[in-house]
Amino acid sequence: MDLRIFTEPQQGASYDTLLAVAKATEDLGFDAFFRSDHYLRMGSVDGLPGPTDAWITLAGLARETKRIRLGTLMTAGTFRLPGVLAIQVAQVDHMSGGRVELGLGAGWFEEEHKAYGIPFPKEKVGRLEEQLEIVTGLWQTKVGDTFDFHGKYYDLTDSPALPKPAQDKIPVLVGGHGATRTPRLAARYADEFNMPFASIEDSERQFARVRAAAEEAGRRPDDLTYSNALVVCVGKDDQEVARRAAAIGREVDELKANGLAGTPSEVVDKIGRYAETGSSRLYLQVLDLADLDHLELISAQVQSQLS
Numbered sequence: 001m002d003l004r005i006f007t008e009p010q011q012g013a014s015y016d017t018l019l020a021v022a023k024a025t026e027d028l029g030f031d032a033f034f035r036s037d038h039y040l041r042m043g044s045v046d047g048l049p050g051p052t053d054a055w056i057t058l059a060g061l062a063r064e065t066k067r068i069r070l071g072t073l074m075t076a077g078t079f080r081l082p083g084v085l086a087i088q089v090a091q092v093d094h095m096s097g098g099r100v101e102l103g104l105g106a107g108w109f110e111e112e113h114k115a116y117g118i119p120f121p122k123e124k125v126g127r128l129e130e131q132l133e134i135v136t137g138l139w140q141t142k143v144g145d146t147f148d149f150h151g152k153y154y155d156l157t158d159s160p161a162l163p164k165p166a167q168d169k170i171p172v173l174v175g176g177h178g179a180t181r182t183p184r185l186a187a188r189y190a191d192e193f194n195m196p197f198a199s200i201e202d203s204e205r206q207f208a209r210v211r212a213a214a215e216e217a218g219r220r221p222d223d224l225t226y227s228n229a230l231v232v233c234v235g236k237d238d239q240e241v242a243r244r245a246a247a248i249g250r251e252v253d254e255l256k257a258n259g260l261a262g263t264p265s266e267v268v269d270k271i272g273r274y275a276e277t278g279s280s281r282l283y284l285q286v287l288d289l290a291d292l293d294h295l296e297l298i299s300a301q302v303q304s305q306l307s
Contacts, residue, residue, distance in 0.1 A: 001275055001306045002031040005295065006073055006229055006283035010038035010112075012047050013289050015057060022061045024292050025068055028299035032069035033061065034103070034283055037076045040112030044249070055088045062096035070096055073194060073229055073283055074105030074175060077127055078118060082134040082154060090139065090165040098166035103173035103194065104132060125181050127153045132189040136172060139165055175229075177202070179209060187213035192225040194283070197258065203228055204277040211278075227281035228274055231259035234267050234298050244294060248287040260284065264301035271306065 005025045009018055022033040037054040041047030058070045070092070075085065085104075093100040106124035107113075113120035121127060130151040141147040141161035149156040174186040175194030183206070186193040193210045195203045211221035233248070233255045235241035241262055245252045255261035260270055260282070271282065288294065 001271060001279075002281040003298070003303050003306070004032040004034055004069070004281065004283045005030050006034045006036075006285045007289060008036045008038070008285065008287060009052050009057070009289075010036060010041050010047060011043075011045050011287065012041065012049075013052065014049050015052055015060060017289050018052065018057055019061065019064060020292065021286070021289050021295070022065055022068070022070075024295050026065050028295055029303065030068065030295075030299065031281075032071065032101070033065070034071045034073050034101075037072050037074065037079065038109060038112060039079075039118075040109065040115050042109075055092060058100070059092045059095055062092050062099070065096075065099075067099075069099050069101055071101035071171075071173070072103045073196070074103040074173070076107035076109075077104060077124065077131050078107030078113060078120060082131040083138065083156060083159065085131070086135045086138040087163065089135070089170060090163045093165040093167055093170055094163070096166075100165070100167070101171040101173060101192075102135070103175065104128065104135070105175065123153075125178075125185075129181075129185055130154050132172070132174070132185060136189055137161075139170065173227075175227075177206065179206075183209040183213035184217075186210050186224065187217040187219060190224060192227055192281070194227045194229060195279075196229040197231070197285075198228065199258075200273050200277060203274065203279060207278050225281055226278045227283065228279050229283040229285060230274075231255060231261075232267075232284040232286060232294075232298065233259065233261040234264060234294065234302060235262075236297060236301075237263065244288065244291065247291065264297070264305070267298075267302050268305045271302075 025033045039051040106128040138161040147159040147161040171191040173192045174190035176182040214221045260267045
């Protein structure tokens, strides 16, 4: 089971804070550092000092880390034109020496679009499908050839389809709870399917849908990686669990029901139940980015039992 650290910087984090977490992620042996792509805080937090851009952040981290994978859960399709996004991600891939992964989603948080003057289209999933086809198509076009696309939402003519990523193929992640269109998009475009903040039972059902869609698309279901994103709150004892839960404004019982919370042995047991669904990768949503001791505990007493 791969463990990746997943952050929500819109809730309040500077680049320096994210850099400290990314370096701890690398030093403590985790597989990757991922971040959300949002421009507005959620809930009652103040969000200070304000939002940071996902791909600018990852560009900086690409130059200041050496091993860990870097990516987004999920880049909002409403924020960027697909041709521009393909250039940005390919450039960061080169800056990292080939360690980038792209999670791409439709976008959903209407308030942040209003707050920063970003159009919020009614039809988002259809746009996402075209975005996935364009981004992957640009990267796959041979050097010297051109790429054309004429869709309902986007139109590209004689694109040189440059630059190319450092990797032969940047892993693409698709995720979500949708029962029909989401599995179909994952089957067609994704290297990994991510199930965010879902129960073991719901994850098992959705993974089965994605596997069926992959077979229908002529792919082997096992060619995809299946993963979960879950909030994490681990303590060496019940008192420490309660302290960490209070620090992020959550209740222990709720965290245990909906995430990975408790003592290391409790968390390892629950991870095992997710593994039984076919999940082989977990994105640990860390909400208190100042608590690096939390990461040390997870590395020493949870990750060590999974390797």
